Amino acid sequence: MDLDDYDFALRSEQIAQEPPAERDGARLLRLSRGGGARSHHAILDLPALLAPGDLLVVNTTRVLPARLRGHRTTGGAADALVLGPGSAPNRFRALVRTRGRQRAGMKFRFAGNGAALDAELVSLAEDGEVELAFAEGASPYAIGEMPLPPYIRRSEPRAQDALRYQTVFARDPGSVAAPTAGLHLSEALLAALAARGIERAEVVLHVGRGTFAPLSDSALRARRLHAERFALPDATARAIRAARERGSRVVAVGTTTARVLESCVEERVTNFHLPRSSLLLLVAAFAGRKAVLAAYAEAIQRGYRFYSYGDAMLIL
Incomplete structure (x- = not known):
């Protein structure tokens, strides 16, 4: 495995500096794990792209003003x-x-x-x-402010970031970065998912420095990444077991949730990640490197917004 195989070029203007005007205003690229087929949607289409009985699992960590x-x-x-x-x-x-x-x-x-x-x-x-x-x-x-990643340029803190760099279900303080896929889920979108019959469960994974630290070749060769603290409640374990028994899909919202659930995940919602990063490697391991990089290339060509405040993918 070589990090050069997970590299891509991105124009600076496609690195989102601001969240969308509405929390649920992002675009959504749908990628099929079976063959790499792609289609283009809005995040508001998520209820229609999932099926009644599917289980959506979110990360309730709360970002500290660190x-x-x-x-x-x-x-x-x-x-x-x-x-x-x-x-x-x-x-x-x-x-x-x-x-x-x-x-x-x-x-x-x-x-x-x-x-x-x-x-x-x-x-x-x-x-x-x-x-x-x-x-x-x-x-x-x-006295702290929200720890935005360095690619989001801020000369001074903005009150908007304290609201928008936090999910609406954030409850458990402990993160130094947001579980960004969850940022797209507004109260209205969560209500639409529930009305569609899509269930919801929770995990906690506190995002640490390793999420944004550069991935070195030595760490990759050693297959060794940072340690993380997480919690998988009994109620969530029961909900996952019930979903699988009835033939419904388990959908992880974000790579943080996927890192807790691991092989339990059939689908995931995720943002577009940095090149040569552990998060991109994780997504590629789930959907295939060539399929993911082809989807990224198409997203770049179509003007999708990337990274924390950017658009999203649904991989299924």
Whole structure:
């Protein structure tokens, strides 16, 4: 396996910088796993493309306001992405971006939402992850903003992103990136799916740094990716078993849900992913590399919007 086999060229104007005007306003490319046939739809056509009795499984993780903006106390800008709790109640794992070499003892001031917090870098791992110590009882999430991926350009945070970079069913805090296929599902679309007789179940997978970290050739050769935390409720396991027993399909909304359910998935809704990424490899493993790349080529030719705020695929 070679990462070059999962590469493609994309015009910058097709990288969606804004969500569609309406949450359920995206386009949908339907791809058949059996032969690679393709057709073009809107995400609002999803109820008609599924059958009564099918089971739609969504990820209810909630994106944390994990991006911090600030500066070193000695001068110079600094940004941080808070990854989660650290080794003590006042410590948090993070990725820090600032000029110069990072070292223990560096001090920062981060500000947002009309407040500021001081932090000290107390440890640095080989993979670049650091541990930041804040004042006792202080939460970096109180001053943070939504951690949009770097290909979405924002000089300043926007209130719209706090709403639109979150699914309508987000409930369980813990992610540093959104399960983006779920962003398309509005309350109205969920109601239309239910009216069609399509059932819904839930899992939780907290999206970590590995989702957006570059995939290296060494990691690919070692067949080793990042660890993730997830939960599969008993009620969801029962719903999947019942769907399969009655001959209905299990439809995963997004690669995060698919990573929980693995071989239980017959269909999936997914966004268009970055070249040479683990997410593209996952989709290709499900539907076939040549079929997926052909679908991507057609989507590019037809002007589909790509990545987190972009359009979607239905693979069945």
